[in-house]
Amino acid sequence: MSLAAIRKVAGAVFKESVRDRVPYSLVIFAVILMAASFLMSRLTAGQDLKVIKDLGLATMNAMGLLIAIFIGTGLVAKEVERRSIYAVLAKPVSRASFLVGKYAGLVLTLAVNLGLMTAAFYLMLQYLNWTTDDWIKQGWRAPSHDPRLLVAIALIGVQLMLTTAVALFFSTFSTSPMLSMLFTLAVWVAGHFSGDLRNIQTAIDSPAAAVLAQGLYYLLPNLDALDVKNEVVHGLPIAWNAVGLGVAATMAYIGVLIGSAVLVFNRRDFK
């Protein structure tokens, strides 16, 4: 695998996304949603900051997820479908470098999109800060520009990295982009409920189902551990140890997914 080749392929993916209107229309949509949350907050006396933060973070998460799933599942599938992969793989680029470059390019795209949404989010919070009376601000549990918001956003970024890796993994062997999208979405949803799988024996009687749920808990990523939106919005303490462990486990999970995707991709015939 060559770092230089990965960088070049990633640059091409980023350029494609810059020219593709879909991610940018989603970013604009996200900004509009955040603006709408600002208006909604005006209707909820005393809760305005929480509403803006909550809806803002949720919007970033949802838009990032849409980009990761829609573009991630097409990263390889589109190349195969339009046969542009033939000319690229005949160049001095290993299949592994190509695949990792594709992944890195989409992660870069997501990072830039998340950065743009964060800037818009902070502008709105700044406006709220300017237009709010001091006596109201005294009732806020966390400052409007709480730096912990950046932690929550960074963890959304980590979740999106994992979602992109799942989408890429499915796209290396699935011939149907729709199936890849459904599987990726399923992993994302299940990943947010994996904590419930761990404790399912307390809710059901079947030992077999409990064992199955336990197996799924260890197989699926634990995205719940990376979700600190609630703590940040309500000014509650963050369990840093759990978050650190969650990030480490997610990175390892991403490594396994990319490694598996490379193994599958290396053996694939492009008829």
Added chain:
Amino acid sequence: MLAIETEGLSKDYQVGFWRPRPYRALHDLTLAVEQGDVYGFLGPNGAGKSTAIKLLMQLIYPTSGHARILGRPAGDVEVRRRIGFLPENPSFYDYLTAEELLTYFASLFDIPAAERAARVARVLDDVGLGAERRMRLRGYSKGMVQRVGLAQAILNDPDVVFFDEPMSGLDPLGRRDVRQLLLTLRDRGCTVFFSSHILSDAETLCNRVAIIAQGRLAAGGRLTDIVGVDVLGWELVVDASPEAIARVRTRARRVTVLHEQRHALDLPPESPEAVLQILTDAGARVVSLNPVRKTLEDFFVQHVTGAAPRGESR
């Protein structure tokens, strides 16, 4: 060192959903292409030409056998620095311009940044796309995309090029340009391996050919050995009266009236001087006399129609 060599290269695909069974697309292909050859890989549609080229490019993996390019295993990343490849009906990133696409590919070849712009401009001029270099590929016609495909295949000044149906989608002018490009590559010492089912192109360009049919190598060799120098007959065109033609009618295999007194005579391979003498004595005027030789098409038809059925893999 051979430019391209394959030994027992075979490829099976699984066909059928419920009971998958192997289907042999390419059977035991053994080739040896010398450096500097212009090698025509000929066969009817579906014969296995593209399968063989994809195996050489390692876009697909062989079921058995192996292939080497410039002495190294096909698929070796370092080999790919020295080869060019034009896929059949190529397709590229249509959100890029031709200039941007080639600049990207030049970066994959590690062509220094300072050289890239000049190199890209040169190859785009070589394929006749200099004026459209800043147009996005989604606005290109099929023939223009084919030219971009040729440009990206020669971008790295390759030692060996693989062209899969290079004339596909091109108009007569485009085909003439491609022929010229192939000859330029040959003169530069580049080995050209191209697949085609257009025999006139192969006859004009190649020094060696292989014919593939039903997934098997049916025949191959030097073009001069295949088309031969033996004369199979003569085609004589004369302006002569019906009486003069009547004197030689028994010596001709066939006589065709072309226009009023103009006749075409199909003569056997024996010396045509006697017929010429009789006709000129009768006041005829010779318009042309041409030898009839075995063509690549004759050779192709002979081997393709005689090829064994492909069948299933064992």
